[in-house]
Amino acid sequence: MNKPKRDRQFRPLPVPSVELYGIFGDRQDAICESTAETLLDRCVEAGMLRAIDTSQPGPGVVIPIQPWGGTTQMFWDSDLGKSIETVAYSLYRRPNPKLEARVDEIIDMYGKLQDADGYLNAWFQRVQPGRRWTNLRDHHELYCAGHLIEGAVAYYQATGKRKLLEIMCRYADYMIKVFGHGEGQIPGYCGHEEIELALVKLARVTGEKKYLDLAKYFIDERGTEPHFFTEEATRDGRDPANFIQKTYEYNQAHQPVREQKKVVGHAVRAMYLYSGMADIATEYSDDTLTTALETLWDDLTTKQMYITGGIGPAAANEGFTDYYDLPNETAYAETCASVGLVFWASRMLGRGPNRRYADIMEQALYNGAMAGISLDGRTFFYENPLESAGKHHRWIWHHCPCCPPNIARLLSSIGSYMYAVADDEIAVHLYGQSKAHFEIGGSKITLSQETRYPWDGAICFDVVTERPARFAVSLRIPEWANGVAIKVNGEALELSSVALDGYARIEREWKSGDHVDLNIPLAARSLFANPLVRQDAGRTALMRGPLVYCLEATDNGSGLNGIRLNGDVSKATTFEVAELRGAVALDLPARRDEADWGSALYRASPPHARETTARFVPYPFWDNRAPGEMLVWVRAGEERGE
């Protein structure tokens, strides 16, 4: 009875179909109030508008960015694309004619910039016009197109305005002519993946399968021999071996994608590729892609992921190193990479609900990703270390400003990650106070969540239907939760009878007034890392619900490594911190090394320790009060289980 159909196709709810309150609503308000406008302002100040404005002289190779110093990168179309996307989502929530007018102006500029053949890339039209399609490996050319497409889709959905969408359709139509194995075509793909998932969005919004086919083409071609990047470099008079990143693993182009078993290279690129692959797997019911992705998923999540869902420990390649190499203080763990992991995870749910993906989606969303933006929506993290000696702080901007609009567009569209629908089922992947509107079998349905999650685990669902309708509601039962209970219209449900891939699948005829009570106990819990992670040996990390916790100097003073936990973590005292918008903090008994042991640097006896209370706050909320040290992996007390 609870067996799902094979080859189901779940698609996320469109952003406007979900109303948000609670923690996500709060974040979206900050984006509406500050971030959306800030992003446009910073793009302007970075010279990006001048750069695409054909009424002004070309910008030259380097665009000064003021007042933050440094220069912008050649892929500023992508920054504009993601900023437009963020503004678009913000407009769903809160109309803002002034912001909308600013975006319209940018779109007009792009309209004027676009070549007659459909080509559109500010760098290669304004700075290096002779270099179009000469170095797909390094120059982010299709990556820029992808972000403009995502922006176009969102802006169309938000405003109904088709101009940017049509511009990007013309560009995509041109790409269809340019790429392929035919006479005069380029048998290539982009060194920085992104176009693939963007084309899927374009196909879904336009109903045009040709864009799906182009996305599939890019995915199928990647890493095949003879190698496109090598041939391209040779054709362009460059030495293919003189590749600063040394290996095509950097671009996930070292093997055909279906043969890849290890998550390697640049972390954001990897996440975007796998996201596109997952979309194509869903759209084409392509089991070969799904199988490859399942292997890659395990590889990432069991050997290469921080407990925050941060990924890519190294700055050198902005990506992956060795298995179990997860340094805390020097963690790169780019905000964009965790955002990308949320993208990938949500798309792995395209073929059906499975907490294997949704649990990680939640973990990466709440921690590695959400840490990347301040509570007021005005400052950002690029790197997300799990330990700081006190010098790591949020930036106003970054010379490579990819992260601020990335986390902003994710949070402002989070509703579509919470809910996904198939023909006869709605899956609730994430919890949070919200209302989702959707149709199943021709019936309009509203599903509401009333909850204080993630601060409290009680969640009440209310159903409103146009008319009674038979479908399934699938509710994720997080693997970390113990003692989860569900009642349907007040009647307890035997969880095991409805459990499927970590979801409670409740299939029935639903009618207005039906309600479901889900209770997910949120006790604080202590996590330990696999002993192969040398950096976490003898240490523990605290979680409560989906949130990783950390110590901050502002609560505990400096010298956080002097703290050793002591006692039963599940008995932590909880309370709300007003300064952190009601976030739940945890107090735990601990012992602490006394720092005053004189001037010696080394001595024969260990420091004395005294009893203390250690206060933990949610990791994504750190560096929102006074600056100072921060620590996730805390020295563990008495070891159990020996």
Add this chain to the structure above:
Amino acid sequence: MNKPKRDRQFRPLPVPSVELYGIFGDRQDAICESTAETLLDRCVEAGMLRAIDTSQPGPGVVIPIQPWGGTTQMFWDSDLGKSIETVAYSLYRRPNPKLEARVDEIIDMYGKLQDADGYLNAWFQRVQPGRRWTNLRDHHELYCAGHLIEGAVAYYQATGKRKLLEIMCRYADYMIKVFGHGEGQIPGYCGHEEIELALVKLARVTGEKKYLDLAKYFIDERGTEPHFFTEEATRDGRDPANFIQKTYEYNQAHQPVREQKKVVGHAVRAMYLYSGMADIATEYSDDTLTTALETLWDDLTTKQMYITGGIGPAAANEGFTDYYDLPNETAYAETCASVGLVFWASRMLGRGPNRRYADIMEQALYNGAMAGISLDGRTFFYENPLESAGKHHRWIWHHCPCCPPNIARLLSSIGSYMYAVADDEIAVHLYGQSKAHFEIGGSKITLSQETRYPWDGAICFDVVTERPARFAVSLRIPEWANGVAIKVNGEALELSSVALDGYARIEREWKSGDHVDLNIPLAARSLFANPLVRQDAGRTALMRGPLVYCLEATDNGSGLNGIRLNGDVSKATTFEVAELRGAVALDLPARRDEADWGSALYRASPPHARETTARFVPYPFWDNRAPGEMLVWVRAGEERGE
């Protein structure tokens, strides 16, 4: 009676005056057998001889270095200088006509290269002839001269050949004309200190005070206003603010040296400066310099020094960062910096024996410095981390090949660091089987040490004198030692009656046949870092005698962070490792996390631990057997002292 004279001047014994056996003899044999020749070979292969050979075309700006890839630096004179110095010391121990002929050939080339005015610098004569004295801040010009002077002094002492010495005297005489505040003179000093200490050596071997005066001039000028580097850059048409290292702290030129209180900037530069300052303090009995140096000494050794005597944690500036910032796995801790610390420490002993300096000299020598060369003398470390995940290995060569000849010249001249003499006293700073020859009051004396130190703490001194002579023998009593006992001619000495600054000062009329038995118990001991060193929290390091110990994967398998010490370190079982030339290893009971906990990366229960034995070997001996992980700071077991 035991009060020393004020303003004593201790000078190290000349290298040929000390015969070495035991551990240092073993290292010197490896240098005679391999390193000395290897250094010359590598210099030749790097194109350095071609570069100074006026019969060949100029080398161009970049000299390819084969077969190790990369390029050499502009300061190759210094590499040749240090290599000549190493060869010279090796010739004391073991005559080698072939090596000597090769050095003579290099000296002939330098003779031909030298300009009529005395100037000698291969880069500015062969590559950029118009740029002499235009950028003292960055271009290592006087640094190169300093190393050639040190080579010249050593080669003269080894062979009696004066040619290079005379070349360098001519150059130094020219410098005396060039530098100063007179009309047309340059009021400057070198951005990379070294010339200062070299001029002291030149003065001591030639008896010419003018070289001391020039060294003192460079030291007195450093960091004064108006700032020479700023004026020089302006004169040279460069923007003084466009200084890649950002601050003159990098060059210890941010303040006059007597006002400096913090050890900052590039670690090797700092050590060379302080060495030169200490020499000048001794030669001029300059208390203002000594006072500044004492402050700097405390700053370094109580806040910025690894337990190995490694210094300079950061690669970015090859130097110092914040107080107590001592990361283990990413430690830069350049071999040259520990060598430089030995230089400085030995010169702090110029005004009298004091274990405050000599203990650290021994610690840095045996650990941070000696680790830099393999037991066979053929491979080298540049960085000296205190933890390795298994990828840090000795190099055949380095694109900046400063370290190999630096550790080689230190070890091959170590006799002069062991003993220093004043008018009426000989200080024994370091122990090791050896014979020292010296004169006091016109009497020729031989002092022998019979010992297996550092493996065993029993040391027997035998005195042979031409005729009975009254003088003091000062023996260092290491601060770390407990239960030290001394007998003179079989009669126990009350240590407290002769103790002065951590030395037992035994003043008497010595005659042939006198002997002293010194016993320094060498129990393994556990050291803890100041809690302000966040990287070492909850961990302990083992030492025995002067040696820091470490775990290696070859003895313990991988996963060294899974090991937690357990039990009384002083009861460690000791035994000799034949593969490590009889080095004493330590076996200790420990508990070890079981690594096989399935595929999960994080879980709710800590790893199970089992009883095991952990085997420690001396840190400087690591990476001489199978490659693999290494760890100095091991998780501590039961904490005491709470």
